[in-house]
Amino acid sequence: MPAPVKQHASDSEVHIDIDKDVGYNETPVIKIDSNKHDTMNGNGTLAHSKPKPVNISEVVQKARNTFNSGITRPLDWRKKQLKSLLKMYEENKNAMIDALVKDLRRSKTEAILLEVDYLINDLSNTLNNFDEWTKPEQPPKGIVNVLDDVVIYNDPYGVVLVVGAWNYPLQLLLLPMAGAIAAGNVVIVKPSELAVATSQFIAETLPKYLDNDAVLIIEGGPEEMTELLKHKLDYIFYTGGTNVGKIVYAAATKHLTPVTLELGGKSPVYIDNTVDMEVTVKRVLWGKFINVGQTCIAPDYILCSKEVQDKFVEISKNVLKEWYGEDPQKSPDLCRIINNRHFSRLQALVDASKDKIAVGGRYDAQDRFVAPTIVKNVTTSDKIMEDEIFGPILPIVPVENAYEAIQFINSREKPLVLYVFSTNKEVTKKLVENTSSGGMCVNDTVMQMGVDTLPFGGVGNSGIGAYHGKKSFDTFTHKKSCLVRNFAAIGEKLASGRYPPYSDGKLKLISTLMKKRQAPSFTYLPHFIAFALGVGLSYGIFAWQKVASEEL
């Protein structure tokens, strides 16, 4: 019996209704309208002709059967799938670029650098380290367990759902999918329905390369998503906006499903007056205008002094002219806004900022084009500071100093990334220690994504969990701790103090045995042994030489 819940009066398009499930007696009824600010995912109905209707229950059941059959567990099988995926990337570069052109009018450079190459590099890294990552870990053990084996196994969760977003429709879907496969899971992938061409590309191409029983594709929008979330899944990996993220999280609780939520937020940039301003401007504008700002880690707004603001704006004018020419609409390097709804949202933001625009400000509804725009002297009360911008508009909020910037940042939700530009180590340290954000990047933007040893993810409203590199593998892996003992008489004798009838003597014995002591560190023992070996060997050789020479 679904409960009536107050209807949200806004111009909502999503209506995810998670119904009661028979299996759990008091399932929370969740029925939430996403509001207009959900920028990344799941909003809007399916824009292209609906794919042949799939029975989602059947797909989930099939996924469950595949996992139960055990075929996804052997390491060889996983490696084969991953290699085949790599082949898919290599063989379909042009098709991928084409899909991105259709969906976002993405330039070749951005398509290759930010999606295709990025996927290839991450997967190569996974394959290079696959044997290492998948090996059961043998953590150090104390003196009590010398006779035992202590192992941590890498178990797959089972059936994993990966939900992609439209802004980087390949990367944000296929990168976590690869992690899930590497970890031995069966994966159900749901591409974003808003990136129509890419969704179609995935639905058509992936099955040619991957095991169709183990990687299942569900195309569709909120309706399909709602249906999917009713089922028991073993892990949910969602990339998208915060509001739908909350719905997904709430749905996951029904079956106690763990989640990774890669959400967004307004990522600030703080710039002080110690920087190389020319380089700073380029690095900020590049991070902002790739994919015309439709990037979850794009710098959202700048905090700096009025002086810095003026310099930034001046240099920006030249840089933008150099990059996109006199009429940026004619530049082949600027993407377009994904759909009309988002265009209108951005148009409204530009209009609301009219009086404060320092650069740009033009838009063209026909072409879904919004020019790179910088807005000056913005204050907290301005509309543009309400939600994640997710478009090519860059507001500058003047602050007096780093302290004020920190206060400003801490008064808002925790961002996905905090960008700091300063050559003053003290300032950097202040920001590192006194703010909280998913990640940080100092003196550049977006490039932190290129470091595979840095886990990527949000905190607070910007998300839960992380991935990239080994962390992608670990995200989809349950670390199963294991102690293996044996029946040796000595072990039984030592531990028999635990059995009743209890006595103070027995307690003392076992308590002493279990006591935690500061263990001597053996970290440098191998080095010491190697050194001693070197000395020993040399000595041996000299001794032998001596004997040999004496014999002469």
Add this chain to the structure above:
Amino acid sequence: MPAPVKQHASDSEVHIDIDKDVGYNETPVIKIDSNKHDTMNGNGTLAHSKPKPVNISEVVQKARNTFNSGITRPLDWRKKQLKSLLKMYEENKNAMIDALVKDLRRSKTEAILLEVDYLINDLSNTLNNFDEWTKPEQPPKGIVNVLDDVVIYNDPYGVVLVVGAWNYPLQLLLLPMAGAIAAGNVVIVKPSELAVATSQFIAETLPKYLDNDAVLIIEGGPEEMTELLKHKLDYIFYTGGTNVGKIVYAAATKHLTPVTLELGGKSPVYIDNTVDMEVTVKRVLWGKFINVGQTCIAPDYILCSKEVQDKFVEISKNVLKEWYGEDPQKSPDLCRIINNRHFSRLQALVDASKDKIAVGGRYDAQDRFVAPTIVKNVTTSDKIMEDEIFGPILPIVPVENAYEAIQFINSRDHPLVLYLFSKQRKIHKLFTEQTRSGSLCVNDTIMFYSVDTLPFGGVGNSGIGAYHGKKSFDTFTHKKSCLVRNFAAIGEKLASGRYPPYSDGKLKLISTLMKKRQAPSFTYLPHFIAFALGVGLSYGIFAWQKVASEEL
């Protein structure tokens, strides 16, 4: 406007009602009655006289203010708190034993081994490794980032809620609390209201040792819990039953709060015929009857062949007589059931198993005593196989072989632990690979819990997340990835291929630069250097000796 939700008609006692919150426009309304099977936590109203009413909003606000003030961040402060906590353990051993006697008639041996010593050992381990764990990590970086710093900082989440359980009312509350403090958080602890004396002990003693602004105690039951969960918290760590666990999880989604849920489940034991049966029986019964089975990692039921069943029962009779004497009710070593509700639940289970009882079967309502009981020839349809037993009743379910046991296990929810007794490596491998559980312990019970390098936690219905040892610290830490670049001309030059106007030449350059290559492994380089140093040094000494001797 809270929505009306269907009322659950059962004998529910908990009524956690998470109301709408003004902050989030479409908060899911959660109103769930826990049912009678929630064994570990939050069920029942406050049994002792209510503590002076606290204003929970004020407590949470105070916690928030403390965190914002920054006092919990300095490592010295954290260490001081942890050392003071250690002092609290050392100075209050008797008081802790007394509280456990009052709540559970716990014997001194079990109080010391399973709670007091356990807490001391874990905390000593944390203090021994504190500097190491809290240091920012510097992960390896590729050739592209040689000029950059790559760091992962350990950020506290902020305000953390730790909810304890009544069965190990000290350990399950204070161990995660210590982890949260070590990570620099402000902690709100809620002891279980069912362990009355211990809750009181904590409320009275903790404030004498820890900073009262940074560690806040809220005593109470479902009412207080419900109120607490309405507030925004930055992390929730809950130990208890699966049903309340789901409620806590659902409540956490409102503010996108990450959680650790330490839940329960029916942990199976498989025994084959290759074992040392005497030792096996002792290890299983010990794990089952400590705290008279009120242990989340207690063996819940046994799977074995009929032959093994008979041997197990025979030996059990002797072992139990040896441990607890002719009348176990007179043994000082057996705990009592926590309250009448749980006693009735267990009484019903014994009564329902009447025809199949092989050992024990007595109970005494007055004394809340249930004798160690073994039930033979149990089948899936028996009442005792429905839910986690959480008492001193051990059913044996006959199966033909290991394969049947695996099928049996896989047909149910993932258990918290799987116990396996066998000398055959191939059986170990079979179970390890083909079943899923939070942890696995071979040829013993409970002891895996004391290995500090093994993370402890469930999977599926037995929980989300893990702790113990370093993992406790990591659980309460947000790993903040950070890339630090500089303005050096060479770095800017190399990366400038990313800027528009784009060209194939620039793309090729940057693409080549970012390409992932199999890096040569430098793991053994330090050893090689040490060896070379040894050789070099020896050579030097010999050369010097030679010169010196020639000079003579």
